[in-house]
Amino acid sequence: MSQHRHPGAPGRAGAVPTLPDLPEATVARLPEYLRALHNLADAGHETVSSEGLSAAAGVNSAKLRKDLSHLGSYGTRGVGYDVALLIEQIEYVLGLTQRRAVALVGVGNLGHALAGYDGFASRGFRIAALLDADPSRVGEEINGLVVRHVDDLPTVAAEESLAIGVIATPAAAAQQVADQLVAVGVTSILNFAPCVLSVPEGVDVRKVDLAIELQILSFHEHRKASLTALPATGGTAFTALPGGFAATDTQEAIGT
Amino acid sequence: MSQHRHPGAPGRAGAVPTLPDLPEATVARLPEYLRALHNLADAGHETVSSEGLSAAAGVNSAKLRKDLSHLGSYGTRGVGYDVALLIEQIEYVLGLTQRRAVALVGVGNLGHALAGYDGFASRGFRIAALLDADPSRVGEEINGLVVRHVDDLPTVAAEESLAIGVIATPAAAAQQVADQLVAVGVTSILNFAPCVLSVPEGVDVRKVDLAIELQILSFHEHRKASLTALPATGGTAFTALPGGFAATDTQEAIGT
DNA sequence: AGGCGCTTGTGAAGACGTGCACAAATCGCG
DNA sequence: CGCGATTTGTGCACGTCTTCACAAGCGCCT
Numbered sequence: 001m002s003q004h005r006h007p008g009a010p011g012r013a014g015a016v017p018t019l020p021d022l023p024e025a026t027v028a029r030l031p032e033y034l035r036a037l038h039n040l041a042d043a044g045h046e047t048v049s050s051e052g053l054s055a056a057a058g059v060n061s062a063k064l065r066k067d068l069s070h071l072g073s074y075g076t077r078g079v080g081y082d083v084a085l086l087i088e089q090i091e092y093v094l095g096l097t098q099r100r101a102v103a104l105v106g107v108g109n110l111g112h113a114l115a116g117y118d119g120f121a122s123r124g125f126r127i128a129a130l131l132d133a134d135p136s137r138v139g140e141e142i143n144g145l146v147v148r149h150v151d152d153l154p155t156v157a158a159e160e161s162l163a164i165g166v167i168a169t170p171a172a173a174a175q176q177v178a179d180q181l182v183a184v185g186v187t188s189i190l191n192f193a194p195c196v197l198s199v200p201e202g203v204d205v206r207k208v209d210l211a212i213e214l215q216i217l218s219f220h221e222h223r224k225a226s227l228t229a230l231p232a233t234g235g236t237a238f239t240a241l242p243g244g245f246a247a248t249d250t251q252e253a254i255g256t
Numbered sequence: 257m258s259q260h261r262h263p264g265a266p267g268r269a270g271a272v273p274t275l276p277d278l279p280e281a282t283v284a285r286l287p288e289y290l291r292a293l294h295n296l297a298d299a300g301h302e303t304v305s306s307e308g309l310s311a312a313a314g315v316n317s318a319k320l321r322k323d324l325s326h327l328g329s330y331g332t333r334g335v336g337y338d339v340a341l342l343i344e345q346i347e348y349v350l351g352l353t354q355r356r357a358v359a360l361v362g363v364g365n366l367g368h369a370l371a372g373y374d375g376f377a378s379r380g381f382r383i384a385a386l387l388d389a390d391p392s393r394v395g396e397e398i399n400g401l402v403v404r405h406v407d408d409l410p411t412v413a414a415e416e417s418l419a420i421g422v423i424a425t426p427a428a429a430a431q432q433v434a435d436q437l438v439a440v441g442v443t444s445i446l447n448f449a450p451c452v453l454s455v456p457e458g459v460d461v462r463k464v465d466l467a468i469e470l471q472i473l474s475f476h477e478h479r480k481a482s483l484t485a486l487p488a489t490g491g492t493a494f495t496a497l498p499g500g501f502a503a504t505d506t507q508e509a510i511g512t
Numbered sequence: 513a514g515g516c517g518c519t520t521g522t523g524a525a526g527a528c529g530t531g532c533a534c535a536a537a538t539c540g541c542g
Numbered sequence: 543c544g545c546g547a548t549t550t551g552t553g554c555a556c557g558t559c560t561t562c563a564c565a566a567g568c569g570c571c572t
Binding site: 021034 | 275277278283284286287288290291292312313314349350351352356358365366368369370372373375376378379380381419420443444445446450451452454458460462464465466467468469470471472473474475476477478479480481482
């Protein structure tokens with residue numbers, strides 16, 4: 001092995017957090033790899049090949065290898081990757097070695113569900129506070145946490161360092177909540193409200209919008225429908241495809 | 257420009273559904289434009305410039321223009337885009353002229369919230385059925401819909417043509433549900449379960465995973481933290497930003 | 513009518529992401 | 543010890559997406 005100045009030294013984070021700046025696309029896939037790796041570990045595998053892991057994560061094996069190579073990963077040629085080590089590596093890079101505190105704002109329909117979602121806890125996060133602007137909701141207990149008023153954010157932030165804010169309010173309130181989050185030092189926001197947030201530089205926003213996902217699927221439905229109507233480029237306007245839909249197969253897998 | 261054989265003829269879908277095959281990246285943004293356009297329409301605007309619309313949708317104006325140009329859009333130079341017309345265009349392309357029926361499988365924590373989410377109805381979709389595998393949940397009424405057993409899927413599909421299936425079950429059940437959905441002819445699936453689904457060609461799957469989003473944010477947090485540790489080029493490691501944070505608005509917008 | 517300012521639509525260049533295909537490395541076995 | 547089977551890591555070519563910059567078109571004003 002040459003020098004391989006392995007970047008993050010998960011074994012011991014001495015004082016050189018040389019985070020390689022990964023391509024954004026790679027970052028977006030790492031969590032998927034991580035989940036697949038945990039599954040493999042639970043199933044008792046100690047090593048896994050790029051082929052095996054990529055299948056479990058639903059990607060191309062070359063892509064997987066390139067992704068892992070970006071974080072200076074340790075695989076052994078002829079053998080594969082050490083599952084436990086790789087988990088450690090990825091968790092380190094993703095900053096999951098510390099359990100980050102999440103503030104959830106908006107305990108309505110969706111927020112309520114998120115508050116009860118166990119995927120938070122099981123994947124490296126801890127809901128530190130539930131907040132809502134509606135006084136009638138304040139005081140309600142959900143999943144062991146008491147809902148506080150959103151104006152208490154400064155207090156909450158003083159109690160513990162909030163890393164991430166989740167906005168699950170109606171669109172109309174989202175921008176104001178975002179401002180409040182930013183004001184108390186939150187620099188990462190996950191926004192479920194269907195609107196664009198404007199935040200200062202240095203603050204990351206990711207958006208999840210249910211309706212958008214559905215509309216994208218709708219487009220592909222529409223497309224598939226119109227394709228079965230006019231099958232090919234050439235002539236032959238109709239194929240009818242009566243009852244069955246059979247094997248209309250064309251490739252798929254929508255890019256993220 | 258020459259003929260502008262405008263693609264979808266939203267006015268009248270005569271018999272030529274010449275869906276242009278849009279770049280996937282464009283498709284993913286169209287819903288955002290659509291939402292922004294609806295806001296503008298509600299605010300009374302009749303036309304909007306690419307600059308204005310792109311700001312409302314949180315993208316670059318050149319990108320917006322190129323996106324719209326792909327669907328053979330109608331803007332007027334020197335004026336802008338006709339809001340109502342553009343809405344019609346985009347809705348047509350996305351296949352939203354018909355209200356698509358959605359089957360929601362898994363009425364647990366998250367599924368319950370989704371069932372009550374009004375963004376479904378308001379943005380072109382209709383929940384046609386709630387399904388669950390747990391017999392103790394069958395019969396429960398949510399938001400005016402009665403939960404049926406997932407094995408009734410064939411019956412449900414016979415009653416009305418299901419376009420899209422939403423999976424909100426635990427990961428362990430997701431693949432089986434997906435198989436069942438595919439078996440009754442569903443060709444688009446929105447998967448909230450944290451696992452990879454394998455489906456036949458021709459079936460589109462989109463995945464939404466809360467924990468993944470958080471982990472991506474976590475990476476950027478980690479990164480920002482390690483950058484402030486080694487201030488590097490800029491200098492001034494700390495800006496403190498006491499109370500105020502001013503209006504530095506440049507949104508971040510992480511690539512999807 | 514003509515000119516001027518504004519805005520769209522797009523060519524071209526560059527950045528980014530993907531996938532192939534293969535050399536380099538490692539293990540196990542005879 | 544050497545060889546073959548296996549699997550990683552990566553150079554390269556290709557396709558997609560983004561962004562700039564500007565010509566073409568449109569409306570308005572004089």
